Amino acid sequence: xxxxxxxxxxxxxxxxxxxxxxxxxxxxxxxxxxxxxxxxxxxxxxxxxxxxxxxxxxxxxxxxxxxxxxxxxxxxxxxxxxxxxxxxxxxxxxxxxxxxxxxxxxxxxxxxxxxxxxxxxxxxxxxxxxxxxxxxxxxxxxxxxxxxxxxxxxxxxxxxxxxxxxxxxxxxxxxxxxxxxxxxxxxxxxxxxxxxxxxxxxxxxxxxxxxxxxxxxxxxxxxxxxxxxxxxxxxxxxxxxxxxxxxxxxxxxxxxxxxxxxxxxxxxxxxxxxxxxxxxxxxxxxxxxxxxxxxxxxxxxxxxxxxxxxxxxxxxxxxxxxxxxxxxxxxxxxxxxxxxxxxxxxxxxxxxxxxxxxxxxxxxxxxxxxxxxxxxxxxxxxxxxxxxxxxxxxxxxxxxxxxxxxxxxxxxxxxxxxxxxxxxxxxxxxxxxxxxxxxx
Amino acid sequence: xxxxxxxxxxxxxxxxxxxxxxxxxxxxxxxxxxxxxxxxxxxxxxxxxxxxxxxxxxxxxxxxxxxxxxxxxxxxxxxxxxxxxxxxxxxxxxxxxxxxxxxxxxxxxxxxxxxxxxxxxxxxxxxxxxxxxxxxxxxxxxxxxxxxxxxxxxxxxxxxxxxxxxxxxxxxxxxxxxxxxxxxxxxxxxxxxxxxxxxxxxxxxxxxxxxxxxxxxxxxxxxxxxxxxxxxxxxxxxxxxxxxxxxxxxxxxxxxxxxxxxxxxxxxxxxxxxxxxxxxxxxxxxxxxxxxxxxxxxxxxxxxxxxxxxxxxxxxxxxxxxxxxxxxxxxxxxxxxxxxxxxxxxxxxxxxxxxxxxxxxxxxxxxxxxxxxxxxxxxxxxx
Numbered sequence: 001x002x003x004x005x006x007x008x009x010x011x012x013x014x015x016x017x018x019x020x021x022x023x024x025x026x027x028x029x030x031x032x033x034x035x036x037x038x039x040x041x042x043x044x045x046x047x048x049x050x051x052x053x054x055x056x057x058x059x060x061x062x063x064x065x066x067x068x069x070x071x072x073x074x075x076x077x078x079x080x081x082x083x084x085x086x087x088x089x090x091x092x093x094x095x096x097x098x099x100x101x102x103x104x105x106x107x108x109x110x111x112x113x114x115x116x117x118x119x120x121x122x123x124x125x126x127x128x129x130x131x132x133x134x135x136x137x138x139x140x141x142x143x144x145x146x147x148x149x150x151x152x153x154x155x156x157x158x159x160x161x162x163x164x165x166x167x168x169x170x171x172x173x174x175x176x177x178x179x180x181x182x183x184x185x186x187x188x189x190x191x192x193x194x195x196x197x198x199x200x201x202x203x204x205x206x207x208x209x210x211x212x213x214x215x216x217x218x219x220x221x222x223x224x225x226x227x228x229x230x231x232x233x234x235x236x237x238x239x240x241x242x243x244x245x246x247x248x249x250x251x252x253x254x255x256x257x258x259x260x261x262x263x264x265x266x267x268x269x270x271x272x273x274x275x276x277x278x279x280x281x282x283x284x285x286x287x288x289x290x291x292x293x294x295x296x297x298x299x300x301x302x303x304x305x306x307x308x309x310x311x312x313x314x315x316x317x318x319x320x321x322x323x324x325x326x327x328x329x330x331x332x333x334x335x336x337x338x339x340x341x342x343x344x345x346x347x348x349x350x351x352x353x354x355x356x357x358x359x360x361x362x363x364x365x366x367x368x369x370x371x372x373x374x375x376x377x378x379x380x381x382x383x384x385x386x387x388x389x390x391x392x393x394x395x396x397x398x399x400x401x402x403x404x405x406x407x408x409x410x411x412x413x414x415x416x417x418x419x420x421x422x423x424x425x426x427x428x429x430x431x432x433x434x435x436x437x438x439x440x
Numbered sequence: 441x442x443x444x445x446x447x448x449x450x451x452x453x454x455x456x457x458x459x460x461x462x463x464x465x466x467x468x469x470x471x472x473x474x475x476x477x478x479x480x481x482x483x484x485x486x487x488x489x490x491x492x493x494x495x496x497x498x499x500x501x502x503x504x505x506x507x508x509x510x511x512x513x514x515x516x517x518x519x520x521x522x523x524x525x526x527x528x529x530x531x532x533x534x535x536x537x538x539x540x541x542x543x544x545x546x547x548x549x550x551x552x553x554x555x556x557x558x559x560x561x562x563x564x565x566x567x568x569x570x571x572x573x574x575x576x577x578x579x580x581x582x583x584x585x586x587x588x589x590x591x592x593x594x595x596x597x598x599x600x601x602x603x604x605x606x607x608x609x610x611x612x613x614x615x616x617x618x619x620x621x622x623x624x625x626x627x628x629x630x631x632x633x634x635x636x637x638x639x640x641x642x643x644x645x646x647x648x649x650x651x652x653x654x655x656x657x658x659x660x661x662x663x664x665x666x667x668x669x670x671x672x673x674x675x676x677x678x679x680x681x682x683x684x685x686x687x688x689x690x691x692x693x694x695x696x697x698x699x700x701x702x703x704x705x706x707x708x709x710x711x712x713x714x715x716x717x718x719x720x721x722x723x724x725x726x727x728x729x730x731x732x733x734x735x736x737x738x739x740x741x742x743x744x745x746x747x748x749x750x751x752x753x754x755x756x757x758x759x760x761x762x763x764x765x766x767x768x769x770x771x772x773x774x775x776x777x778x779x780x781x782x783x784x785x786x787x788x789x790x791x792x793x794x795x796x797x798x799x800x801x802x803x804x805x806x807x808x809x810x811x812x813x814x815x816x817x818x819x820x821x822x823x
Binding site for chain 2: 143146153154155156157158160161162164165167168171172283287290291294295296297298300301303304358359360361362363366
């Protein structure tokens with residue numbers, strides 16, 4: 001800044017006085033050095049800054065987002081494995097094939113996401129949580145296997161106690177670790193986006209460009225007065241280059257910032273809220289099923305169901321309400337509205353489930369919890385789950401579109417700035433050298 | 441690492457498919473799988489070296505509430521421990537298992553005594569709670585049949601008991617009961633099934649036994665701390681184990697499920713004690729060897745947090761209705777001194793406190809050594 005500002009604002013004033021002393025060739029030489037130097041410096045700084053923003057924007061789209069998705073899918077797969085395994089246990093033995101396949105697919109997906117996250121190792125703070133999941137997942141699967149084996153051998157009560165131990169392993173160890181990884185990957189996504197849209201350096205580059213432009217204009221005015229030549233084509237070309245580059249930079253940056261902020265605010269944020277709602281819904285469903293497996297007489301499952309219900313919504317402060325607020329229009333909003341309706345009707349079925357439990361009508365309760373049919377709890381939960389899934393998919397489309405557009409807005413800009421800086425330096429150099437030559 | 445995990449998961453999947461294929465009860469999965477490897481972190485699992493031999497010198501009062509079944513034994517343990525370490529006082533209160541769990545969770549009691557392990561619902565709401573087994577308990581089936589003769593134990597099984605409690609067997613000389621008791625002259629008196637009036641761990645154990653013995657019962661009624669008992673005209677609801685014993689004592693033809701610690705009272709009241717059929721088909725009485733055998737078959741499979749249901753286990757000589765009595769305790773204590781005293785007391789209970797001199801009065805059985813080891817690991821996690 002200090003190296004350049006005098007060239008624009010103060011240099012002509014100084015040259016006017018020095019003209020009487022050192023004479024015009026000296027002044028022209030000083031202008032030449034200042035303008036060429038400032039152009040080169042601006043080119044380097046501008047290209048570097050744009051490179052930084054472009055790579056941060058690209059990181060959002062190509063690296064942070066996929067990792068955040070892996071982390072979310074890991075979290076959701078584990079949560080889904082829990083609710084699927086408990087439901088399968090209640091329905092068996094033998095466990096229905098489709099449910100068993102879903103459980104196995106959950107574990108396979110969790111293992112794949114775990115591998116992807118470990119391979120990326122983007123955030124070494126996650127290493128302990130990733131290691132904990134690697135170690136605890138086989139233990140969980142072992143407990144589920146024991147539950148199924150005891151049940152198949154005619155010891156359903158022992159099987160049931162193992163199913164509870166498995167679920168405890170999931171809720172007390174695996175899911176908290178998965179939540180931690182998801183939170184940290186989400187924070188990394190937010191940080192990459194903040195780097196892509198952060199202001200300070202880009203404002204500096206724009207101010208410098210304006211300063212150089214002013215210096216070029218004042219230099220041309222000075223030359224016009226001194227040499228009585230109307231146009232200096234070199235300086236004119238340099239001025240045009242700085243104007244084009246500045247406008248391009250400003251437009252590209254504003255577009256990228258808008259796109260990325262929209263992708264986060266209307267894409268990533270509601271998707272994240274809905275993912276949390278999906279996981280809370282799975283926990284609520286597991287409460288309903290485990291209550292029937294444990295029959296402990298404790299109200300704890302119903303209490304937890306009620307807590308999850310408040311968390312999910314609808315209702316002020318709930319996840320569904322927040323997701324609706326973040327994405328008020330479009331396919332995502334429609335899915336959230338459907339989720340709010342289907343959640344309410346599922347809760348009323350669950351209310352009947354818990355009333356049957358209090359009445360110790362376990363046969364009717366079991367039918368209501370696991371039997372297929374539109375009026376059952378399984379169907380109600382499944383409708384809510386698919387609404388939330390559709391919402392997440394729609395939000396994901398918004399996010400990906402915004403992140404790709406935001407990242408694309410910087411396309412060619414880095415090269416453009418270098419070319420502009422070269423034109424500015426060459427134009428200033430050529431234009432002023434021709435004037436200098438007239439003094440020989 | 442990821443490859444290794446995949447391999448483990450693949451093995452698990454193969455094992456699952458194997459078990460499903462052999463649901464009929466043969467081949468690879470006929471023996472219950474072994475517990476997964478131990479990981480020494482997380483709630484409930486602490487280092488084994490952290491157990492203090494003494495409760496420390498601080499003057500402390502530990503409060504206990506919970507199971508009425510455990511109450512007499514806990515009072516004896518508390519007195520003995522106070523005698524050994526006069527600076528430690530332990531107060532006990534028979535409030536019922538549910539209150540004991542709630543008090544331990546809320547921190548209004550240092551220890552909760554429970555006839556059942558924590559439900560995973562309790563643990564999701566309060567992940568800090570541990571259930572530490574203290575002793576082996578069991579449930580007996582008593583009846584009032586005068587004139588059977590000394591030393592005769594009526595043989596019963598889950599299917600027959602389910603029919604007695606469903607009202608399809610109405611007299612003691614029913615052919616289904618007689619078929620189990622050849623050579624015994626069963627009286628032609630009416631069956632009066634007694635069940636608990638309130639929510640009870642005893643009802644949970646008994647209805648579990650009926651559910652494993654009779655698929656029809658399991659489908660229609662099921663198991664639970666509360667059960668929708670079939671409407672049987674003769675049936676009666678009683679409060680607590682003492683209510684069951686007292687009512688049975690004055691009701692000819694009664695059948696009642698009662699905690700093993702009431703056996704002395706039941707025998708003194710002239711009640712008979714049934715030999716129950718186990719999963720292997722043998723009729724066994726609830727005594728030391730049959731209780732220990734029943735639990736032994738579950739020892740290799742017991743998970744780290746010692747949550748396990750052992751009703752109708754596979755042991756040939758095992759009594760079918762056995763369970764652990766538990767202490768419910770928070771892993772995070774308010775002060776190191778209190779944590780130390782709780783750890784020392786619980787460790788004493790499952791070792792010295794498991795001597796016959798203490799357990800004999802309530803007919804409980806001592807914990808097997810591997811269960812003590814797992815319990816010590818849990819106790820070591822208290823901070």
